Amino acid sequence: MSAYYYLAKMKILVSLAYRFEVFINLGTNLILMVASTFLWRAAYKGVDTVAGVNESQMITYAMVSILITSFYNINVQYTLYRRIRQGDIAIDFFRPIKLLLCYFAEDIGQSISSVVNKLLPLLVIMSAFIQIPAPAGFTAGLLFVLSTAMSFVILWLISALIGVLCFWFVELGNIDIIKDGILFLLSGRIIPLWLFPENIQNILKFLPFQYIYQTPLSIFIGQLPLEQAGFTLLIQFTWIVILMLLLCFAWSKARKHISIQGG
8 A cells, every 4th residue: 555655645746846837727727717707607697597506606616617627637548558558568567566556546646736736726816816616515515525536536437448448459549539528528517417408418317427527516506405415426436336347347358458569
């Protein structure tokens, strides 16, 4: 366990060294916040509520979505792609550590560093110019933190599954772009799924995507009642188990099917 802690700590220190990237991300997120605020104010013009959510709640939803995105820093997909393509994965298999846990620890370290150099600066600027988004209540805040932690794991597992495909295809091609596009549209990151047609919402309930963004955000603004939040968290946990089993199965098959470009 100490080895994984060391990897996470080193990733934090390395990430904190890139100051210019910090300023670029901070500026980008501030632009997104301003744009999202004006967008939803225009969308709610003349409308009181949509799906039981008012303008203030919707703007809070957008703000917290950007904050969560600044925290999520998952690179396992590209780490696997790079190491398989360069042939380094063959050496990694001889190391006395579990590779997937190693990559998970690194991404946790990267995300913790994002809290320091991305999320906290955003909160400081928001406190100076606009009101910091507050959860619907104390219980909602606690459930939001738990839901966000599980959504991070779900997103990591999906990214890892895409990365494992490199054992068979070497080149990801447009798979990662397709994955990012699906998550962008169907996770509730930008547009809440309750604005989608009801038949599409019913289909998306059986997919893991909405449990990455929409679930924690809905809990935060109070759109998802607390009596339903517990069941939704159980669904999140179920998806973690399912995706973990799929990843373990794919990983065991991949180790027997190593096809590395160049050797």
